[in-house]
Amino acid sequence: MQADLLVLLELQEKDRTIQQLRDELRAFEPELADLDSELAEHEARLAAARRAIGEAGDRRTELEQKIENFRQMQERRRQRLEWVRGAKEASTLMAELDLGRGVLAKEEAEWVRSADRVQEAEAKAAETEKEMGEVTEGQVARRAELAVLQGELRERIGKVEVEREEVTGRIAKPVLTRYERIQKGRAPLALYALHGDACGHCFTAVPMHRRQEIHNGNSIVTCEACGVLIYETETVSDS
DSSP states (O other): OHHHHHHHHHHHHHHHHHHHHHHHHHTTHHHHHHHHHHHHHHHHHHHHHHHHHHHHHHHHHHHHHHHHHHHHHHHHHHHHHHHOOOHHHHHHHHHHHHHHHHHHHHHHHHHHHHHHHHHHHHHHHHHHHHHHHHHHHHHHHHHHHHHHHHHHHHHHHHHHHHHHHHHHTTSOHHHHHHHHHHHTSSSSOSEEEOBTTBOTTTOOBOOHHHHHHHHHTOSOEEOTTTOOEEEOHHHHHHO
């Protein structure tokens, strides 16, 4: 049993190392999220700027079609005016032509403004695209640095995991199953040293006869309160 305890402590140390390395790896996630968020914000702005170009272009095309329709209507009125004989009908056509000229002038002025809006939207999109390029370029070095650091941590995790597999091969299956079941519980660790006469995790007093078993190294004792495995530091040190 004492031999199993020593190997379990070795296994627990491997697990603690793996957990520490994984915590270090996760520590990069907020910074990466900030970088992604900054990039996503500029991507959204660029997408909006490009949509604005499309909308302004559609509006300009719509006005061009309206202006062309008005011009055709005006031309038909002028042609009709050449053939009318009655003064009343001629007066009506003249009024329609005057009104049409006013409407046409208004639409043409709006078309000029729409053309300006297209140019403004294109300039805004170009500026936003430039800003996004600068942000992307500005992140390259840090992203590369983070990738290297993450790669190193993953490599170290993989190495310790291989070492862990070697350790588990030296533990009896029932003992290993017991350890892993406890490890999945609420306690941060599966094994705790005695703290005086109490469990080193929950500080519940351990009965004398069980403390004697721990001291003698005859069995791997489980805390009756929290379920962790308890050992005596001096016994391990003597081994």
